[in-house]
Amino acid sequence: MRPSDPIFRQSRLSACLGAASVAVAIAVSLHATPARAQGPLMPYSAFLPNGDDEGKRQAAWVLYQGAEREARTFAPGRWIPVVGVLYSSADRGAADWSANTRLIHMQDKYDATTLFHEVFHPAFHNSEFNPRPFDRDNAWNEAFCNAFRYYAEKELLPAQTDWARKFDRIATMSQAEGLGNGDNRMRKYVYPAALVIKRAGGQRGSMDTFRTMWFELIAMRRQRGAPVLDEVFGFSPPG
Numbered sequence: 128m129r130p131s132d133p134i135f136r137q138s139r140l141s142a143c144l145g146a147a148s149v150a151v152a153i154a155v156s157l158h159a160t161p162a163r164a165q166g167p168l169m170p171y172s173a174f175l176p177n178g179d180d181e182g183k184r185q186a187a188w189v190l191y192q193g194a195e196r197e198a199r200t201f202a203p204g205r206w207i208p209v210v211g212v213l214y215s216s217a218d219r220g221a222a223d224w225s226a227n228t229r230l231i232h233m234q235d236k237y238d239a240t241t242l243f244h245e246v247f248h249p250a251f252h253n254s255e256f257n258p259r260p261f262d263r264d265n266a267w268n269e270a271f272c273n274a275f276r277y278y279a280e281k282e283l284l285p286a287q288t289d290w291a292r293k294f295d296r297i298a299t300m301s302q303a304e305g306l307g308n309g310d311n312r313m314r315k316y317v318y319p320a321a322l323v324i325k326r327a328g329g330q331r332g333s334m335d336t337f338r339t340m341w342f343e344l345i346a347m348r349r350q351r352g353a354p355v356l357d358e359v360f361g362f363s364p365p366g
């Protein structure tokens with residue numbers, strides 16, 4: 128199902144309207160099985176069952192489904208189903224996806240856009256950018272998850288967030304400026320994500336231009352039989 132389809136539009140609109148209409152949208156979107164999906168989506172009962180705000184949960188579910196549908200298209204024949212999404216305890220990191228449990232955890236102070244990053248981890252993890260043994264392309268996993276979140280936000284939210292705007296700003300800066308304090312977060316999660324987003328078109332780009340770039344980069348890697356991302360983006364995130 129494309130984002131321009133009426134059913135998807137209804138889900139997107141309902142996310143802004145509140146719990147009652149969201150419930151209707153959930154029923155509609157669960158009924159529509161996109162042709163390109165591989166494997167079933169987790170049941171609603173596995174999605175954030177341990178919170179105390181049902182309205183927030185339902186709105187997040189609509190957005191999560193939209194993001195997972197997109198993430199699956201980056202991993203044709205390779206998608207690893209997410210089996211559950213849970214709120215984690217405060218002593219855990221902000222959010223994470225585990226290849227072993229196939230669960231996403233996040234702290235309940237965050238919202239559904241945090242899940243957009245996490246739901247791309249299964250796509251990257253089983254892609255050709257993540258071979259065994261690892262090579263340099265693997266170091267780009269967090270950057271691509273943030274780039275996916277940027278384009279999922281563009282696709283699914285009514286307006287750009289401050290989180291996304293930051294990447295547009297960094298894309299106009301020199302490397303030294305864009306790296307800011309140069310800590311691990313900036314070198315692995317932020318600056319290289321700005322490079323990926325910029326190459327896919329930034330504000331003028333879309334989920335489609337990002338996806339096209341992804342498959343072009345995979346084709347380039349296949350052709351060379353070697354990592355390509357450091358060279359293409361002119362940067363080396365920490366591994």
Ligand SMILES: [Zn+2]
Pocket residue numbers: 244245248269272
């Ligand atoms: Zn991550």
